[in-house]
Amino acid sequence: MIREKTKLALQKLFPVPEAKEVTTEAAGEEQDKKAVKETRQNGLLERDYAVHGYHLDAQVAPDQLLEAVTLLDEAEFFIESITGVDWIKEKQLEVIYDFSRYDFDLCRVVIRTRVDRTKPVVPTITGIYAGANWHERETHEFFGIKFQGHPHLVPLLLPEDADFHPLLKDFKA
Amino acid sequence: MNSPILLQPDETFILNVGPQHPATHGVLRVKMEMSGEYIVEAETVIGYIHRMHEKMGELKTYPQFLMNLSRMDYLGALGYSHGHVLLIEKASGIEVPERAEYIRAIMVELNRVASHLFWFGAFVMDLGGFSPLMYALQDREHILDMLEGVTGSRLTYCYFRFGGLYNDVDDDFISAARRFIPRMRKSLKKYHALVTGNIIFRKRLEGIAPLSQEMCRKYGASSAVARGSGINFDVRKNEPYSVYPEFDFDVPVFHECDSLARYNVRMEEIEQSLRIIEQGLDKLPDGPIMPEKKPKLIKPPPGDYYQAVETARGSFGIRLVSDGGKTPYRLKLRSPTYSNMHLFDEACRGMMIMDALAFMGSLDLVIPEIDR
Numbered sequence: 001m002i003r004e005k006t007k008l009a010l011q012k013l014f015p016v017p018e019a020k021e022v023t024t025e026a027a028g029e030e031q032d033k034k035a036v037k038e039t040r041q042n043g044l045l046e047r048d049y050a051v052h053g054y055h056l057d058a059q060v061a062p063d064q065l066l067e068a069v070t071l072l073d074e075a076e077f078f079i080e081s082i083t084g085v086d087w088i089k090e091k092q093l094e095v096i097y098d099f100s101r102y103d104f105d106l107c108r109v110v111i112r113t114r115v116d117r118t119k120p121v122v123p124t125i126t127g128i129y130a131g132a133n134w135h136e137r138e139t140h141e142f143f144g145i146k147f148q149g150h151p152h153l154v155p156l157l158l159p160e161d162a163d164f165h166p167l168l169k170d171f172k173a
Numbered sequence: 174m175n176s177p178i179l180l181q182p183d184e185t186f187i188l189n190v191g192p193q194h195p196a197t198h199g200v201l202r203v204k205m206e207m208s209g210e211y212i213v214e215a216e217t218v219i220g221y222i223h224r225m226h227e228k229m230g231e232l233k234t235y236p237q238f239l240m241n242l243s244r245m246d247y248l249g250a251l252g253y254s255h256g257h258v259l260l261i262e263k264a265s266g267i268e269v270p271e272r273a274e275y276i277r278a279i280m281v282e283l284n285r286v287a288s289h290l291f292w293f294g295a296f297v298m299d300l301g302g303f304s305p306l307m308y309a310l311q312d313r314e315h316i317l318d319m320l321e322g323v324t325g326s327r328l329t330y331c332y333f334r335f336g337g338l339y340n341d342v343d344d345d346f347i348s349a350a351r352r353f354i355p356r357m358r359k360s361l362k363k364y365h366a367l368v369t370g371n372i373i374f375r376k377r378l379e380g381i382a383p384l385s386q387e388m389c390r391k392y393g394a395s396s397a398v399a400r401g402s403g404i405n406f407d408v409r410k411n412e413p414y415s416v417y418p419e420f421d422f423d424v425p426v427f428h429e430c431d432s433l434a435r436y437n438v439r440m441e442e443i444e445q446s447l448r449i450i451e452q453g454l455d456k457l458p459d460g461p462i463m464p465e466k467k468p469k470l471i472k473p474p475p476g477d478y479y480q481a482v483e484t485a486r487g488s489f490g491i492r493l494v495s496d497g498g499k500t501p502y503r504l505k506l507r508s509p510t511y512s513n514m515h516l517f518d519e520a521c522r523g524m525m526i527m528d529a530l531a532f533m534g535s536l537d538l539v540i541p542e543i544d545r
Contacts (some may be wrong), residue, residue: 050263051263051264051476051478052476052477052478052479053260053263053478053479053480053481054479076390077390078389078390078391078392078393078394079391079392079393079512080393080481080488080490080507081393081490081492081505081507083492083503083505085494085502085503086503096477096492096505098479098490098492098507100481102389102390102399102404102405102406102411103406103411104410104411106411106412108479110479129391129392130391130392130519131391131392131393131512131515131516133515134511134515142227155220156219156220157219157220157223157544157545158220158223159220166225166228167227167228167231167503
């Protein structure tokens, strides 16, 4: 079962005792409700696929990102997409990475990381997944998140000279 | 006197393909560094028809956003709407009547055949054969007429509703669909005789633009691009949704990795879609097309939700981050051609320009869907 294997591999990223225990589904749902009010701690959650559409949900610190993505690359995941979410009330930006596999043993993994809204910098994963290039450029132009080490971080869908970030919640056209 | 223009042996020049170019089927631009007829380096420039559907998603309520999905991919619009309604139904726990799901699957497959037909015609036209396009469009016209009768529109459908459908199918549609299946099978034979065996056609595609499985994985390619490289991946089978598990159909996989393999996959997919339509019409249950109980206001509980569907162009993903409000907090649209097109830059290095254009055709690009 690739799901179990990936779970164990990702769990090693969170050596803190309380985060080490993979929270069960009931606790995951509770966390959902709480998430609106308080920021979620880094850690691994198992989600109900029938409700959420993915199995594993790992929130990592930005400096753990490359390690987590390397683990997925070794397990032959393909990159689905990268996107951002602006949590303006918490003054944070979230970057979400979606991964899946070309396999009948279904396993969808979401890696997410949060950065400060005033200094949004995360490392690039283009070194691991070449296909992250456009996704990171898109996230950069829409949210202003800087992907450190990206070879060509210029606007992709917006005009070349765009200096605005339209998906930020405080963006006014 | 002008001095003669001479190119040094190791000198390269920049060639600009597009943004207005017939081979790109839309406003797509590729900057190519050329050494003679060979591509040294290419950079794809997209975004010329970017409309920011994702921001519109945040500003509109859930039902208001229904029509946006069909403006992404104008050739296979229903597949995208399907993903959207499935996601919102999953997130807010709306039950869909069985009849509605069957009709959805039939409509999506008809739309897929229409999309593949247009691709087939345009692809062969890219390679210099004009008449197959006319045959393909004639067949496609039958599908569009059928869809128009039920959905009210020919391309930009807004047919699916949360929980069901806008309109039930009538006997006219059923009989037209039944008549269409043998007609299309006959046409497929004609296409294979006219195009697939053509030596000029094959020489342009065989062994051209090989894509390794590794490259497909690194870029997240799906649809015929992945299946032409021996990857058995179809969301309808790998991650079954809707009523697809009820149908008996195959996923064509070719291992040659070249442009011809991608062509073969799509041609075979037309036949598989016909099989699904046939079974769908046979199994079509009676009953309502909208659920009895449906919330008046759609407000999915807070959390994030993901739904992937297999559209005509590949694995379309849609992610909803809800804060429990009337509008999505964030709606991400993962378009399949975006990932498929992305690998063009790396794959076309060292290729001759005419091969690269044939390769581009085999990717089945729809630009508004890349740009969103």
